[in-house]
Amino acid sequence: MKEYSLTDTHIIELDKTTHDIALATNDIHVWYGTNEAIKGVSLAFEKHKITSLIGPSGCGKSTYLRSLNRMNDEIAHTKVTGEIMYQNTDINSKQVDVYEMRKHIGMVFQRPNPFSKSIYENITFALKQHGMKDKKKLDEIVETSLKQAALWDQAKDNLHKSALALSGGQQQRLCIARAIAMKPDILLLDEPASALDPISTSKVEETLINLKEDYTIIIVTHNMQQASRISDYTAFFYMGKVIEYDQTRRIFTRPKIQATEDYVSGHFG
Ligand SMILES: Nc1ncnc2c1ncn2[C@@H]1O[C@H](COP(=O)(O)OP(=O)(O)OP(=O)(O)O)[C@@H](O)[C@H]1O
Numbered sequence: 001m002k003e004y005s006l007t008d009t010h011i012i013e014l015d016k017t018t019h020d021i022a023l024a025t026n027d028i029h030v031w032y033g034t035n036e037a038i039k040g041v042s043l044a045f046e047k048h049k050i051t052s053l054i055g056p057s058g059c060g061k062s063t064y065l066r067s068l069n070r071m072n073d074e075i076a077h078t079k080v081t082g083e084i085m086y087q088n089t090d091i092n093s094k095q096v097d098v099y100e101m102r103k104h105i106g107m108v109f110q111r112p113n114p115f116s117k118s119i120y121e122n123i124t125f126a127l128k129q130h131g132m133k134d135k136k137k138l139d140e141i142v143e144t145s146l147k148q149a150a151l152w153d154q155a156k157d158n159l160h161k162s163a164l165a166l167s168g169g170q171q172q173r174l175c176i177a178r179a180i181a182m183k184p185d186i187l188l189l190d191e192p193a194s195a196l197d198p199i200s201t202s203k204v205e206e207t208l209i210n211l212k213e214d215y216t217i218i219i220v221t222h223n224m225q226q227a228s229r230i231s232d233y234t235a236f237f238y239m240g241k242v243i244e245y246d247q248t249r250r251i252f253t254r255p256k257i258q259a260t261e262d263y264v265s266g267h268f269g
Helices: 061-067 098-104 119-129 135-148 168-181 198-211 224-230 248-253 258-264
Strands: 021-032 035-046 050-054 078-086 105-108 186-190 216-220 233-238 241-247
Touching: 021 061, 021 216, 035 061, 035 078, 035 216, 035 233, 035 241, 050 061, 050 224, 061 186, 061 216, 098 105, 105 168, 119 135, 119 168, 135 168, 135 198, 168 186, 168 198, 198 216, 198 224, 224 248, 233 248, 233 258, 241 248, 241 258, 248 258
Parallel strands: 050 216, 050 233, 105 186, 186 216
Antiparallel strands: 021 035, 021 078, 233 241
16 A cells, blocks of 8 residues: 655644634544554644544544543553643543543444433433432433434334334434433544444434534544535544644545545545
8 A cells, every 4th residue: 555654744723712622632642552553643623513533444533532531541551642621621631530521521432332221211321320310300301412313203202112122323313312411512423323324324414413503523434425524624544643634625625635635535545
């Protein structure tokens, strides 16, 4: 395979004076043992926008995404350095209560992973763990989360039935509803539609576009059409680095870097 330069980059600066920034990373490195999977990534994510992370398999997209709410902490022999600034706090610092932080920065995984419980309990489980007992309030949150995830109409008469009886696409929207029930500011999604059929995929995409009014969304996707349909910004990852970061329409129509152009036009990856 052709090798591209790792120093030839184009990364737009989104600074606080011109943009409302929800989250910013500064020189993030991630090691799995001796394998340096992320080699110094600095990106800022604008509030109420969708940012796609794209790039060939193994370039570090999921690793970087997981570092944004410290999911890599769960993996043995992993080291993360650099800053992840959220509301003037470096969430990578030892003092941060990870459990609390993840209420603000939620995550949805590739495969729908509802609990083997009812639809209602899937959404209320974590809220109850956090001490919420008021039935009326819980009912309200279930309704608004399902509405926001575009699942209310199908689920409202089956709230106490098993979530596992839902279709794959509906299960994934339930997982989105479960994440937004915690009222996060930021939603991280790792290929949320890759296990879904085209109709379910387009429903999940519509849901995400509607959600950006309330949330900042960062999504890993292998699907170039999806990145160009739903995202405002796109970061192209290559061998653990970000090579190009820009508005999505520029990445897909006038990329500045050859590697990006070759990747988005399907020449490698
Ligand atoms: N849990 C892990 N333990 C050890 N190494 C890992 C782990 N997860 C990822 N890696 C390694 O880190 C590098 C980046 O992997 P990562 O999954 O982040 O890439 P990716 O761009 O998301 O790939 P894909 O598109 O195939 O999902 C790879 O070399 C991979 O083998």
